[in-house]
Amino acid sequence: MKTTKLLIVFTFIFLTKSFAAPRYIYQLTIYHLQSQEQETRVEHYLQHAFVPALHRANIRTVGVFKPIATEKKDAERLLYVFIPYTTFDQYLGLEEQLMNDKTYQKAGSDYIHAAYDNPPYTRMETIFMRAFEKSPTVSIPQLKGNRKDRIYELRSYEGPTEKRYRNKVDMFNLGDEINLFKRLGFNAVFYGEVLAGKNMPNLMYLTTFEDMQSREKHWDAFNNDPYWKKLSSSPNYQHNVSHSDIIFLYPTDYSDF
Numbered sequence: 301m302k303t304t305k306l307l308i309v310f311t312f313i314f315l316t317k318s319f320a321a322p323r324y325i326y327q328l329t330i331y332h333l334q335s336q337e338q339e340t341r342v343e344h345y346l347q348h349a350f351v352p353a354l355h356r357a358n359i360r361t362v363g364v365f366k367p368i369a370t371e372k373k374d375a376e377r378l379l380y381v382f383i384p385y386t387t388f389d390q391y392l393g394l395e396e397q398l399m400n401d402k403t404y405q406k407a408g409s410d411y412i413h414a415a416y417d418n419p420p421y422t423r424m425e426t427i428f429m430r431a432f433e434k435s436p437t438v439s440i441p442q443l444k445g446n447r448k449d450r451i452y453e454l455r456s457y458e459g460p461t462e463k464r465y466r467n468k469v470d471m472f473n474l475g476d477e478i479n480l481f482k483r484l485g486f487n488a489v490f491y492g493e494v495l496a497g498k499n500m501p502n503l504m505y506l507t508t509f510e511d512m513q514s515r516e517k518h519w520d521a522f523n524n525d526p527y528w529k530k531l532s533s534s535p536n537y538q539h540n541v542s543h544s545d546i547i548f549l550y551p552t553d554y555s556d557f
Contacts, residue, residue, distance in 0.1 A: 321436040321437055322386060322387065322436060322437075323430055323431040323432075323433065323436040324384050324385060324386060324430075324431040324436060324437050324438060324490075325384075325385040325386075325387065325388050325390075325391060325428065325429070325430055325431075326382065326383070326384055326385070326428070326429040326430070326431065326438075326490055326492045327381075327382070327383040327385065327391065327426060327427070327428055327429075328380065328381070328382050328383075328426070328427040328428075328429070328504070329380075329381040329383075329424055329425070329426045329427075330378055330379070330380055330381075330424070330425040330426075330427075331378060331379040331380075331381070331421045331424055332376075332377075332378060332421060332422045332423045332424070332425065333377040333378065333379065333421055333422060334377065334422045335377075338377075338419075338420055338421055338422070339377060339379070341410060341411060341414075341420040342379055342411065342420050342421055343379065343552070344410070344411075345408050345410070345411035345420065346364055346379070346381065346554070347364075347552075347554045348407045348408075349404050349407035349408030349411065350381075350404070350408060351364065351554060351556075352403075352404070352407070353397075353398055353401050353403070353404035353407075353408075354383065354394075356401065356403075356404075357394060357397045357398075357401075358390075359383060359384070359385070359390070359394075360556070361384060361438060361440065361556040361557060362381070362382065362383055362555070362556050362557075363380070363381070363382035363383075363489070363551065363555050363556060363557035364379065364380070364381055364382075364551070364552045364554060364555040365379070365380040365382070365452055365549035365550060365551055365552065365555060366378070366379060366380070366549060366550055366552060367380075367547060367548065367549055368451070368548040368549060368550055370548060380454070380549060382489075382490075382506075382557065384437075384438045384490070425498070426496075426497075427494060427496065427497035427498075427504070428494070428495045428496040428497070429490075429492025429493055429494050429495060429497075429503075429504060430492060430493045430495055431490065431491065431492055431493075432469065432472055432473055432478065432491040432492065432493065432503075433473050434472065434473040434476075434478045434479075434491075435472075435478050435488070435490070435491045438489055438490050438557075439487075439488060439489055439490075440489075440556075440557060441487040441488075441489060441508035441557065442487060443487065443508060443509075443510055444510070445510040445511060447550065447551055447553065448550060449510065449511045449550075450508065450509065450510060450511065450550055450551060451508065451509040451510075451511060451512050451514070451515045451548055451549075451550070452489070452506060452507075452508050452548070452549040452550060452551060452557075453506065453507050453508070453509070453515065453546060453547075453548060453549075454504065454505075454506050454546070454547040454548075454549055455504065455505055455506075455507075455544065455545065455546055455547075456494075456499060456502050456503070456504045456544065456545040456547075457502060457503050457504075457541045457543075457544050458499050458500075458501065458502040458541065458542050458543040458544070459501045459502065459540055459541065459542060460539065460540075460542040461501070462501050464539060464540045464542075465501035465502065465503070465540065466501075467536075467537060467540040468503060468537070468540040468541055469493055469503055470537075471531070471537045471540065472491060472503075475531050475534075475536075475537060476527075476531075477528075477531065478491060480522070480525065480527055480528060480531075481507065481522075484518060484521050484522055484525065485518065486507040486508075486509075486518055486522075487507060487508040487509070488505060488506065488507045488508070489506040489507070489508060489557055490505060490506055491503070491504075491505040492504050492505065499543075499545075508557075
């Protein structure tokens with residue numbers, strides 16, 4: 301009898317792990333541009349060469365975003381490219397696929413073979429992330445309004461130490477902050493633990509709204525939600541964010557998100 305019960309338990313554990321959704325790997329590349337000419341060249345490359353090539357490589361959803369100017373500052377000349385990989389091996393195999401993709405090579409020729417004294421960008425910054433345990437894959441936001449009006453809010457939370465950073469990640473997972481965002485309709489695209497980037501230790505996530513007014517209403521509801529007040533005042537989740545950055549973006553016409 302005991303043996304039978306143990307067998308059932310181990311079978312349940314095995315099946316649970318076997319059928320659990322894999323945690324995606326995310327790549328966020330930020331192009332730093334110094335002129336309209338550079339922006340036009342990189343956008344042409346992304347729209348007509350890179351994104352279609354990723355689709356052919358079975359990466360069906362690629363995000364391309366631009367920053368939104370706010371009252372505090374003008375929008376920098378940047379392009380954000382978000383790529384979700386089902387596995388790290390998918391990322392490792394991408395370069396070879398692109399090298400063998402003749403359509404990509406032809407469509408992206410101006411970018412790929414740019415002269416050293418006429419580069420298409422100033423610098424590239426790349427951040428790698430692993431999806432949160434309780435949100436292991438990406439989600440397409442359910443928005444209906446004009447794309448130019450949409451607000452995609454990219455947040456980065458830095459922790460003072462690795463341990464306190466991990467505590468903030470736990471706050472999203474074990475503390476159920478992810479489900480709070482879901483219940484309040486924040487339309488999150490991803491939640492990611494940063495594996496490589498310049499602001500580590502930190503996490504990043506991307507929520508989406510129809511417009512800025514909708515964004516303000518959602519955050520007002522969040523800050524006044526009884527569950528958030530209880531969670532944020534818990535002694536278990538104190539002093540786990542030393543710095544935060546908020547970046548407002550909007551999707552390009554050829555972005556899949």
